[in-house]
Amino acid sequence: MLLKIYENNPNERELKKVVDVLRNGGLVIYPTDTIYGIGCDIYNAKAVEKVARIKGINLKKANLSFICYDLSHISDFTKPLNNHVFKMMKRHLPGPFTFIVNANSNVPKLFKNNKKTVGIRVPDNNIIRTLVDLLGNPILSTSVKEDDDILEYSTDPELIHEKFSDLVDIVIDGGYGGNEPSTIIDCTSDELEITRQGLGIVEF
Structure with missing residues (x-):
């Protein structure tokens, strides 16, 4: 299903449809402030494994990330x-x-x-943050884009839907996405380190 949701004024009824899918172990593609992401409820192991299969990720070796609502949610x-x-x-x-x-x-x-580390995001996007808030749990965060993919399909929700419609339950059309990933910052020691420079500019 391709579901149009407007970031500036997300329709709560549509968002609740997505939340119901997530609660039932479904997979959703959603907009962020960078690249479109594919994810699920982090507490549904079978759904996480499905995402890993789609992306060709080995869960034992993968560095998985998830999306929280805000900073106090991260501290949980x-x-x-x-x-x-x-x-x-x-x-x-x-x-x-x-x-x-x-x-x-x-x-x-x-x-x-x-x-025993994990990656955590709080994207500047109302749709995904409201979904996390309504679900009450973080959502798995991994981009739909592969490094060798042509760029166009990963920014256009309709083309994303064409590619993934058989693999996920809902693709949210939240408008065109970007192609540049998030900046990754390692905060596990006293010395903060940028391990991937992406869209975000960090001020330590």
Whole structure:
């Protein structure tokens, strides 16, 4: 299903349709402030495994990320953040950043790598953040785009729907997406490190 939702004024009835699909273990493609993402409820292991199969990801080796609603929601899933990291995140969120943090026991095992870290996003996009809020759980975050893909299909929701309609339950048309990924910042030690420079510009 291709579902049109407007970011400036998301229709709650349409959003609830998407939430029902997520609660029932469905897969959804959604807009962010960078590239369109494909995801599911992080607590539904079978759905997470489906996403991994679609993307060709090995869950034992993958560095999975998920989307939270805001900074206080992030703190539900991390070990205590030091003051410097907290202030830096507060300055940059919502925005096109993925923060690698030390995970606590609320993070499902599938998401923790050997280092017990996890990537967390709060995109500057009303549609996906409202979905997370209504669902009450974070949503898996991985981009629909592969490095060798032609660029056009990954920005146009109708072309995304053509490519993925047999694999996911809903593709949200939230307008054209971007092609540049989020900037990844490793916050697991005192020395903050940019591990991928993407759309977001960081000020430490």
